[in-house]
Amino acid sequence: MRAAVLVFPGSNCDRDVAVALRAAGAQVEMVWHKETELPGGTDLVALPGGFSYGDYLRCGAIAAQSPICGAVARHAERGGYALGICNGFQVLTEMRLLPGALMRNAGITFLCRTEVLIVGTAESDFTSGYSAGQEIALPVAHHDGNYAASEAELDRLEGEGRVAFTYAENPNGSARDIAGVLSENRRVLGLMPHPERAVDTAHGGTDGQAVFRSLVGALADA
Amino acid sequence: MKARVTVMLRDGVLDPQGEAVRHALGALGFSGVAGVRQGKVIELDLAEGTTRDEVARMCEALLANTVIERYEIEMA
Numbered sequence: 001m002r003a004a005v006l007v008f009p010g011s012n013c014d015r016d017v018a019v020a021l022r023a024a025g026a027q028v029e030m031v032w033h034k035e036t037e038l039p040g041g042t043d044l045v046a047l048p049g050g051f052s053y054g055d056y057l058r059c060g061a062i063a064a065q066s067p068i069c070g071a072v073a074r075h076a077e078r079g080g081y082a083l084g085i086c087n088g089f090q091v092l093t094e095m096r097l098l099p100g101a102l103m104r105n106a107g108i109t110f111l112c113r114t115e116v117l118i119v120g121t122a123e124s125d126f127t128s129g130y131s132a133g134q135e136i137a138l139p140v141a142h143h144d145g146n147y148a149a150s151e152a153e154l155d156r157l158e159g160e161g162r163v164a165f166t167y168a169e170n171p172n173g174s175a176r177d178i179a180g181v182l183s184e185n186r187r188v189l190g191l192m193p194h195p196e197r198a199v200d201t202a203h204g205g206t207d208g209q210a211v212f213r214s215l216v217g218a219l220a221d222a
Numbered sequence: 223m224k225a226r227v228t229v230m231l232r233d234g235v236l237d238p239q240g241e242a243v244r245h246a247l248g249a250l251g252f253s254g255v256a257g258v259r260q261g262k263v264i265e266l267d268l269a270e271g272t273t274r275d276e277v278a279r280m281c282e283a284l285l286a287n288t289v290i291e292r293y294e295i296e297m298a
Contacts, residue, residue, distance in 0.1 A: 058287055065284060094287065101289040103231075108238045148235065148290050173236065 001219040013049035020196040024212035047088025060090030089190030100149030106173025116168035125218035129210030136207035138193035145192040147174035230261035
């Protein structure tokens with residue numbers, strides 16, 4: 001499986017995602033935001049956490065207009081896979097590849113701690129390594145993780161089983177406790193928690209490994 | 223010519239920053255502040271002849287996220 005990890009000015013989890021993907025068996029290439037094409041044969045694009053463009057205007061808004069994101073949109077249009085973590089999730093919503101938006105945390109403070117999540121669905125190549133209803137622990141580190149969407153959109157996400165993860169105890173005011181959502185074709189996942197920060201016992205937990213392993217498993221022959 | 227775009231969270235969307243400002247005003251002794259909404263103002267210096275429609279397209283494409291925000295345009 002070939003993965004491209006995007007690097008924006010202000011990305012700070014790009015290398016962590018690359019390490020997690022390589023540990024799961026992926027071939028990884030880092031791709032600078034000014035590139036206009038993804039490396040040939042890219043199966044998965046990973047949009048990392050951080051503070052792309054200093055969070056100017058809105059988190060992820062400027063990154064969503066960067067040259068490389070034009071290529072990401074075409075990749076997704078072709079049915080390619082994309083994983084957006086934290087700031088990457090914000091970028092995917094700003095690109096409208098995922099519905100909704102991430103607002104300032106309801107409690108205003110930046111949250112940096114481990115949260116218990118509930119797996120909403122195992123029916124995706126990102127979550128097939130879990131079982132629906134399973135509780136996992138992943139770190140969160142965000143100021144703007146308060147998921148918002150219209151009631152109709154939220155009903156649709158729930159009805160179509162596209163809520164990938166919810167918080168066991170809502171830390172940020174997210175609508176319906178949502179921590180991560182899937183696209184309609186289930187090939188784009190955005191989530192605020194950081195699976196790449198839970199892939200080694202030295203991290204204090206390995207509950208994030210399944211995301212990368214199931215992706216590599218599903219896309220190994222792609 | 224110039225345009226001034228005001229971007230605010232949509233009505234009904236909780237504004238945690240506005241709420242924090244409201245609490246702070248109360249703590250300073252300003253009573254009777256029932257609500258605070260915080261937004262942003264973007265001033266654009268534009269080529270002569272730029273239309274309001276073009277500014278509206280800028281708002282839709284980048285300046286506002288209409289999932290959670292609304293915008294107002296003043297042309298000057």
